[in-house]
Amino acid sequence: EAQVTQNPRYLITVTGKKLTVTCSQNMNHEYMSWYRQDPGLGLRQIYYSMNVEVTDKGDVPEGYKVSRKEKRNFPLILESPSPNQTSLYFCASSSAGGANYGYTFGSGTRLTVV
């Protein structure tokens, strides 16, 4: 089954403790992206990757890091999480930069930073 898999689904952590949210897709998509979803704000792009070793900032990249060492994986790293990063996070992938075909989304990771 074609899918984007995120882990974990739920995570509660403390301020400053580094964490990684994993994302993997099995569709051989070139384009992958991370979004955060907050009430009333819709989805805002954090980082995206056009292909292996090619990443760039989205609209809200502060406090986040990403890497793309393999085509299928695109982990999101929070080096020193803060409470304002409490949010619902989605990984998404597309075969054409999202412009033509739309995204396939993961099920989401609900992160709480206390």
Added chain:
Amino acid sequence: AQSVTQLGSHVSVSEGALVLLRCNYSSSVPPYLFWYVQYPNQGLQLLLKYTTGATLVKGINGFEAEFKKSETSFHLTKPSAHMSDAAEYFCAVSGLGGGFKTIFGAGTRLFVKA
């Protein structure tokens, strides 16, 4: 700045009534347009998309949307609401300025009353 506006953060309809969710975007060049649906505790799922060609686009679950260039709109409709349509709906636009960036609206939560 380029933007996507969804009119109404909440819409309530009776079962069997017409569903109309409004979306307007700011662009002088026809972009790619999408509607996504998000059910509780799930990721976003592509409902329908407009790229080129026919301006009336049909999607899954009986939904359709019409691209109106003169009004820069892409409203989502369904003739008869079903209880299972209760979800949050996001309008998205990509290809603005010739790039791959996708911008999401803030979302509209649809409530269906029995």
